[in-house]
Structures are given as C-alpha cells and as structure tokens.
Amino acid sequence: MKLHPVKSARDIRLDDDDARVPGAGRQSGKAVERATAKQVERIATLQRVFYADGRHALLIVLQGRDASGKDGTIRKVFTAVNPQGCTVSSFGVPTPLEARHDFLWRVHAQVPPRGMIGIFNRSHYEDILVPRVHGQLDKDGMLERCEQVNDFERMLGENGVTILKFMLHVSRDEQRRRLQERIEDPEKNWKFRAGDLDDRARWDEFTRAYRAVLKHTSTKHAPWRIVPADDKPLRDRMVAETIADALDGLDLRYPKADTTVKDLTVE
Numbered sequence: 096m097k098l099h100p101v102k103s104a105r106d107i108r109l110d111d112d113d114a115r116v117p118g119a120g121r122q123s124g125k126a127v128e129r130a131t132a133k134q135v136e137r138i139a140t141l142q143r144v145f146y147a148d149g150r151h152a153l154l155i156v157l158q159g160r161d162a163s164g165k166d167g168t169i170r171k172v173f174t175a176v177n178p179q180g181c182t183v184s185s186f187g188v189p190t191p192l193e194a195r196h197d198f199l200w201r202v203h204a205q206v207p208p209r210g211m212i213g214i215f216n217r218s219h220y221e222d223i224l225v226p227r228v229h230g231q232l233d234k235d236g237m238l239e240r241c242e243q244v245n246d247f248e249r250m251l252g253e254n255g256v257t258i259l260k261f262m263l264h265v266s267r268d269e270q271r272r273r274l275q276e277r278i279e280d281p282e283k284n285w286k287f288r289a290g291d292l293d294d295r296a297r298w299d300e301f302t303r304a305y306r307a308v309l310k311h312t313s314t315k316h317a318p319w320r321i322v323p324a325d326d327k328p329l330r331d332r333m334v335a336e337t338i339a340d341a342l343d344g345l346d347l348r349y350p351k352a353d354t355t356v357k358d359l360t361v362e
C-alpha cells in the first residue's frame with residue numbers, strides 16, 4: 096500500500112471512491128497502528144542523523160480540503176520527531192502585507208534550512224486553488240502560477256531541499272461527517288468556520304482546480320502523491336512510510352569528528 100507519485104494525468108483520480116484504499120477493510124486496526132508506529136520510529140531515528148548531517152532540508156507539503164486531515168496527520172506522523180529539528184507553518188488567508196507581495200514571498204521565508212524538516216499545513220498551492228475557484232485567476236493566470244511554482248521548487252531542489260507533496264483526498268460524505276462533528280462537538284467548534292460550507296458548496300470547482308494544479312505541478316523533482324484520506328489510520332501509515340523512505344534514500348551520515356577532537360580526553 097505505497098503511495099505512488101503522480102506521473103501523468105491518468106494518475107489523478109479524485110472521485111469519492113478514490114478516498115478509500117481498496118481492500119483496506121481486511122486489515123485489523125491493530126495491525127495498521129503497529130505498522131504506523133514502526134514508520135514513526137523510523138522517521139525519529141533517521142531525523143537524528145538528518146539533523147546532524149546538515150546537508151539536506153526536507154519540505155513536506157500537506158494540501159487538502161477542510162477536514163481532510165492535515166492537522167491529524169501532523170499530530171500522528173511527527174509525534175516522535177525532536178521538535179528542535181522541525182518547523183510547522185500554516186498558511187491562511189494572506190494578510191494585507193502578504194497580499195502586497197508576490198505569492199511566494201511568505202512561503203519562501205518558511206522553507207526549512209538544511210538539517211531541518213519543515214511541514215507546510217496548506218501552502219503556496221492555496222494561492223492558486225482559491226483564486227482560481229473564486230474567479231480571480233483565469234486559466235492562463237493559473238498556468239502561469241503553476242510554472243512559477245515549478246521554477247521555485249526546482250530552485251529549492253537544486254539547493255538541497257527535498258520536497259514531498261501530499262494531497263489528502265477526502266470524499267464528500269466523509270467531509271460532511273467531519274464538518275458536522277465540528278459543529279456539534281464543543282471541543283471541535285473552534286475548527287469550524289462558516290466559510291468552510293462555502294468551499295464545500297464549490298466541491299466540483301475545487302476538484303477541477305485540484306486536478307489541473309496537480310497535473311501541471313507534478314514534476315520529476317517534486318511529484319504529488321494523492322493520499323486516500325477517509326480512513327485516518329491508513330492515511331497516517333501511508334504518509335509516514337513515504338516520509339521514512341524519503342529520509343532513508345538521502346544517504347545520511349554523521350559528520351566525522353575532526354582529528355583534534357579525537358585526541359582529546361575529558362578529565
């Protein structure tokens with residue numbers, strides 16, 4: 096059950112059925128939890144050497160509709176990571192100052208330096224999706240921003256930043272359940288905004304915008320992965336494994352002590 100990178104438009108399946116993993120019901124909840132715990136531990140172990148090595152940065156982009164599980168994924172997948180080696184940046188509606196800059200200004204400032212894992216809870220992709228759906232960006236404007244994003248991400252890649260992009264794909268029904276819970280559960284009220292219902296009403300427009308953006312920004316150096324996100328434990332498992340594998344593939348090593356250090360003795 097690995098997540099595959101989007102290589103062509105054919106890989107972009109965003110129907111309601113695609114929010115579930117086929118045959119997933121056969122796995123016991125306990126087995127999935129154990130598998131996730133293993134990946135979470137792998138991430139924690141690899142992060143130690145990743146931090147010490149200091150040659151690479153890892154940028155994890157989490158996109159998805161409201162209630163698609165971005166916050167939950169961060170809570171579960173990074174639970175064992177040393178907070179000192181990790182930053183989380185959330186992107187909301189641009190402030191007046193942000194809106195006066197180019198759309199990548201606020202984003203670039205949050206890209207992790209080498210040695211760090213940076214998590215984007217929403218991202219520069221909101222700056223394409225939202226204005227596209229709300230009519231402020233026509234098709235050419237959208238394609239222009241996609242090209243600018245591709246250039247930006249390629250530049251980051253050439254400067255030591257590995258980028259993993261996840262689109263958490265939730266079905267219409269599951270989103271309804273989760274939003275309803277936010278309305279009814281006093282402990283979840285704070286997560287709900289009336290605007291969430293406006294975005295839900297534009298479900299098909301967002302699907303179309305996501306499809307176009309995923310198609311035009313899934314590059315060799317920074318491909319998208321679509322995560323079937325209706326089942327939370329499976330979602331965590333798949334995201335955690337992808338991140339652990341990416342860290343594993345970086346050929347990390349602890350820097351060698353310099354020779355003068357080797358000769359010292361602590362009295």
Ligand code: AMP
Pocket residue numbers: 161186187188189217221222223225226290
């Ligand atoms: P949340 O992630 O629930 O805190 O909500 C953040 C809100 O900010 C979402 O409704 C996003 O769509 C919105 N948002 C984030 N970035 C942008 C953007 N660049 N333009 C417009 N809305 C945005």
Ligand code: MG
Pocket residue numbers: 161162286288291
């Ligand atoms: Mg929200």
